[in-house]
Amino acid sequence: MELDAAEIPPFVYASETQELCVKALNLSRTGVYNVRISLSGTGLFPMEDIFIGNMEAGTERPGTMRIYVGTRTMTEIGTDVGKSDEEKYGEVKGTITLKYEDAKGKTYEIERDFRTEIKKAQILSLTVNEEAETNSWQISVFVIIIVGHEEFLEEAGQIPGIRSVTPVIEIPAKIRAEGYTMEISLQGVDLTELIMTVKESNEVQVGNTPVLILGENSIAMMEDVNGHKISEKKQKGLLDCYQEIDWQYCLVDIDKIESNDELEDWEPCLIAGILSSPADGIYLPYEQAENYAEKLSGQTPITRILVTVQGEKIIKK
Known part of the structure; x- marks a missing residue:
């Protein structure tokens, strides 16, 4: 035995x-x-x-x-x-x-x-702020790093007007809900540095189950089993009822796709909230992203950085 x-x-x-x-x-x-x-x-x-x-x-x-x-x-x-x-x-x-x-x-x-x-146990609870703080003059910008120029991560922090520069880990994945599926790069970020406007929030415990935060436009590319694109009405329905819906994810291993050896392993994920800004991405805590990157490749490649800019003049430029 x-x-x-x-x-x-x-x-x-x-x-x-x-x-x-x-x-x-x-x-x-x-x-x-x-x-x-x-x-x-x-x-x-x-x-x-x-x-x-x-x-x-x-x-x-x-x-x-x-x-x-x-x-x-x-x-x-x-x-x-x-x-x-x-x-x-x-x-x-x-x-x-x-x-x-x-x-x-x-x-x-x-x-x-x-x-x-x-x-x-860690609890993630986003503060709902439907109206953006227009007098704060802060904004988060995602910047692509060219391979071989990772030193920019340190240099950027010395530029006047930049409050913080933190790494971003992109995790290739698929998500699905209510019969709709899409491929996307999950953005692992330091949530304390991401300037965001929270539309809906759900208090969840951060553990080994991934905790995702959805931009309100982030699921626009979902398709059903017949390849039909999700309607705006259905998108709104999923986001309005996100707490009652069973969301699932699976990691996408690029090496296995290229060798035609990919087996989809769907597991549940949690949704902590919906963002009206930034509206297009799906985000998760940086520590969780590190773990999933290790599972996929044994390393945590940094291909983007999150730059938080502060100051009216700097932003207007």
């Missing part, structure tokens, strides 16, 4: 629920019985064990386990004896265990150890 389990993320956030995909493989020449998979770990509470049952020789069975993330000092869900963040959050260890029996009822175990880090 073998246990095949997805990697536990390097860090998880307290109060979120993680899904772990596992698989039991019977590589022997005989059947096995009462196959089940369990997980134990500090601060990690499986909602259920996976009971696979009996397996014939040469077969495999998948399963999915939901895991509630607590804190290092949580003894059970809802009971936390920790007093400080230092006690509650940090590295934890755990074990995934595959158990099974042979025809004579003898029990066997296969264990796989893992490590992860529990981080404090």
Whole structure:
């Protein structure tokens, strides 16, 4: 028997629920019985064990386990004896265990150890400001960086009138909702530096599920399964009801597309709000973008920067 389990993320956030995909493989020449998979770990509470049952020789069975993330000092869900963040959050260890029996009822175990880090839950809540602050004289501008000229990131910060210069990570992805799909580059930005006008806001927890912020024109290129472009009425309907709709995303691996080896892996995403400005992009927290860039290419290439300009004269120029 073998246990095949997805990697536990390097860090998880307290109060979120993680899904772990596992698989039991019977590589022997005989059947096995009462196959089940369990997980134990500090601060990690499986909602259920996976009971696979009996397996014939040469077969495999998948399963999915939901895991509630607590804190290092949580003894059970809802009971936390920790007093400080230092006690509650940090590295934890755990074990995934595959158990099974042979025809004579003898029990066997296969264990796989893992490590992860529990981080404090972060809440993203945008402030709705339908009317732009016309007297603030600040604006955010996205600037493309030419490969080989990355030093501009540091030099630009010395230009008079520029308040801040921060990197942008572009993540190739697809999003879908209500039968409509589109390809887009998600913009990973420092949200504290993005000058934006928030039309609608939804308080969400930032964890391993991507949190997206939609410009009100950002889904105009969505299409249905027949290739028909989304109507303006449908766009408005999706944005008006964005909190009730199931939004999903999948990362687009360029290398796999070129080798015709791409498999779409759709997962849920959260929508934190709708922007009337900037209206054309889809944004996510920079830290999350870093993680997805690592998954795709093992690095975080910077191809754009976010420049925040301040001052009436500079903006008018």
